[in-house]
Amino acid sequence: MQISARHLDNTTIFDVTGDIDLANSPAVRKAFLTELREKKIPRVIVNLQGVKYIDSSGIASLVEGLKASRDLKARFILFGLSKSAREVLQLSRLLKLFEIYENEEQALSAESV
Amino acid sequence: MQISARHLDNTTIFDVTGDIDLANSPAVRKAFLTELREKKIPRVIVNLQGVKYIDSSGIASLVEGLKASRDLKARFILFGLSKSAREVLQLSRLLKLFEIYENEEQALSAESV
Amino acid sequence: MPRRQLLLRIQLMSNPAVLCGVRGAVSPLAGAVGFGEEDCHKITLALDEAITNVIRHAYGGKLERPIKIEFHKVNGKDAAKAGLEITLTDRGVKPNPDALKGLPPGELRSGGLGLHFMRQSMDTVVHTRVGSTNRLRMVKYIR
Amino acid sequence: MPRRQLLLRIQLMSNPAVLCGVRGAVSPLAGAVGFGEEDCHKITLALDEAITNVIRHAYGGKLERPIKIEFHKVNGKDAAKAGLEITLTDRGVKPNPDALKGLPPGELRSGGLGLHFMRQSMDTVVHTRVGSTNRLRMVKYIR
Ligand SMILES: Nc1ncnc2c1ncn2[C@@H]1O[C@H](COP(=O)(O)OP(=O)(O)O)[C@@H](O)[C@H]1O
Ligand SMILES: Nc1ncnc2c1ncn2[C@@H]1O[C@H](COP(=O)(O)OP(=O)(O)O)[C@@H](O)[C@H]1O
Numbered sequence: 001m002q003i004s005a006r007h008l009d010n011t012t013i014f015d016v017t018g019d020i021d022l023a024n025s026p027a028v029r030k031a032f033l034t035e036l037r038e039k040k041i042p043r044v045i046v047n048l049q050g051v052k053y054i055d056s057s058g059i060a061s062l063v064e065g066l067k068a069s070r071d072l073k074a075r076f077i078l079f080g081l082s083k084s085a086r087e088v089l090q091l092s093r094l095l096k097l098f099e100i101y102e103n104e105e106q107a108l109s110a111e112s113v
Numbered sequence: 114m115q116i117s118a119r120h121l122d123n124t125t126i127f128d129v130t131g132d133i134d135l136a137n138s139p140a141v142r143k144a145f146l147t148e149l150r151e152k153k154i155p156r157v158i159v160n161l162q163g164v165k166y167i168d169s170s171g172i173a174s175l176v177e178g179l180k181a182s183r184d185l186k187a188r189f190i191l192f193g194l195s196k197s198a199r200e201v202l203q204l205s206r207l208l209k210l211f212e213i214y215e216n217e218e219q220a221l222s223a224e225s226v
Numbered sequence: 227m228p229r230r231q232l233l234l235r236i237q238l239m240s241n242p243a244v245l246c247g248v249r250g251a252v253s254p255l256a257g258a259v260g261f262g263e264e265d266c267h268k269i270t271l272a273l274d275e276a277i278t279n280v281i282r283h284a285y286g287g288k289l290e291r292p293i294k295i296e297f298h299k300v301n302g303k304d305a306a307k308a309g310l311e312i313t314l315t316d317r318g319v320k321p322n323p324d325a326l327k328g329l330p331p332g333e334l335r336s337g338g339l340g341l342h343f344m345r346q347s348m349d350t351v352v353h354t355r356v357g358s359t360n361r362l363r364m365v366k367y368i369r
Numbered sequence: 370m371p372r373r374q375l376l377l378r379i380q381l382m383s384n385p386a387v388l389c390g391v392r393g394a395v396s397p398l399a400g401a402v403g404f405g406e407e408d409c410h411k412i413t414l415a416l417d418e419a420i421t422n423v424i425r426h427a428y429g430g431k432l433e434r435p436i437k438i439e440f441h442k443v444n445g446k447d448a449a450k451a452g453l454e455i456t457l458t459d460r461g462v463k464p465n466p467d468a469l470k471g472l473p474p475g476e477l478r479s480g481g482l483g484l485h486f487m488r489q490s491m492d493t494v495v496h497t498r499v500g501s502t503n504r505l506r507m508v509k510y511i512r
Pocket of ligand 2: 468
């Protein structure tokens with residue numbers, strides 16, 4: 001798993017590639033929380049296009065990001081979910097709680113809901 | 114691994130998908146030899162686009178096809194090699210002995226060499 | 227065909243770094259048994275969650291503790307429809323039976339999804355304690 | 370870091386149907402050790418060929434005979450550069466030392482490529498006989 005950040009005005013985009021599992025979900029969570037809680041970035045966007053596999057520990061990292069964003073009135077947005085990542089979010093019954101878009105363009109241009 | 118055949122005038126095209134290894138290379142070999150030796154098809158084309166992995170037992174099946182085609186003055190043509198299939202043929206130092214094309218169109222239109 | 231055929235046995239240490247290797251093994255094995263792509267993913271997820279729970283809960287996150295996994299091809303009730311049985315064995319603490327009931331999904335809670343994923347993905351999920359070992363048996367049949 | 374760390378142990382029966390499962394395991398393991406995609410493919414090929422040889426030659430194609438595989442992460446000479454050590458153990462016939470020399474590649478011959486692939490793909494390939502078991506040790510280091 002690799003995670004890297006692109007910094008735009010008031011926005012950080014994380015590009016994640018590889019499987020997210022117990023071996024690396026703590027690093028993913030930490031990246032999200034640093035951006036939201038410490039750097040107070042108002043919009044964090046997560047590019048999951050390169051993530052072919054995610055398990056409950058990965059979902060938990062996304063949930064931590066979403067919860068932190070709600071506490072801080074920031075936005076936490078996902079895009080580029082693979083079929084299997086979507087299936088897992090569906091199984092978790094959390095799909096509707098996340099702001100999810102098809103691609104980066106839509107994620108960047110979407111108005112706050 | 115799945116192998117299926119399309120029959121054209123004087124030509125059979127085999128579409129192979131999946132890994133070729135000891136579990137299925139005997140079936141692949143048999144398909145080639147039936148077409149060449151029993152049905153006397155003068156041109157057998159093998160579509161390897163869906164083959165992401167092949168080992169020495171798979172290469173041996175291709176070699177058997179090539180040898181039978183030489184005996185019978187038929188043609189035995191490959192196309193759609195993945196990077197890793199090409200690497201393995203390279204390792205075997207047999208790459209130059211096979212007639213290999215990029216895609217089906219080229220394989221069908223190529224003159225006998 | 228025998229009713230129960232050993233396909234593979236894997237032993238690993240309770241180290242999250244090797245989860246990827248176990249996932250890599252189970253998906254093609256399930257495919258070879260006859261499962262389609264979506265089921266292969268579900269079986270992979272269930273096994274990943276099961277190992278994750280052993281590492282985190284049975285072994286409290288400690289590395290270098292042994293985990294054993296066995297994969298058997300089994301017959302379904304309809305003998306034509308095979309299944310895959312996965313058994314995990316560890317020497318960690320006994321789970322709390324109440325905790326093993328799991329939590330309802332759909333809540334913004336960072337955790338509590340593993341058992342739900344396992345039960346959604348497999349037809350059978352049974353935890354037992356045998357002496358000083360925990361055994362988890364999961365089975366899925368081809369539909 | 371320990372000089373030699375067990376990553377995974379796999380036991381299988383000499384059945385070609387489960388080769389796919391072993392390949393599925395080794396490639397992500399090699400990736401986790403730090404190998405790039407092309408090396409992961411080479412390591413996978415070497416292990417596939419080694420098991421294929423055990424099934425065909427050591428066990429003469431008989432199914433249901435035991436094969437054991439161990440994966441260790443090892444240090445290179447330069448300790449920063451890790452390697453992957455794979456050991457295979459079987460209880461089959463002793464190989465003919467002359468046959469193990471292998472044949473030159475590049476000839477239109479249906480066979481005789483397995484050892485060549487193994488030696489091209491790995492840094493070390495050593496067959497030994499220990500009592501009534503055959504041991505094969507293969508190592509590859511990150512460049
Ligand atoms: N293998 C296990 N050994 C001990 N306890 C377990 C095991 N699996 C699950 N549990 C218990 O069940 C609870 C729920 O597990 P799970 O649904 O996977 O969610 P999570 O692991 O995120 O808490 C765990 O918190 C733990 O208390
Ligand atoms: N594990 C083994 N046990 C016994 N004999 C072996 C083993 N591996 C290789 N050999 C011998 O070495 C020869 C060459 O092996 P290889 O290069 O893999 O080609 P092939 O298996 O196609 O013959 C085999 O034919 C066999 O006689």
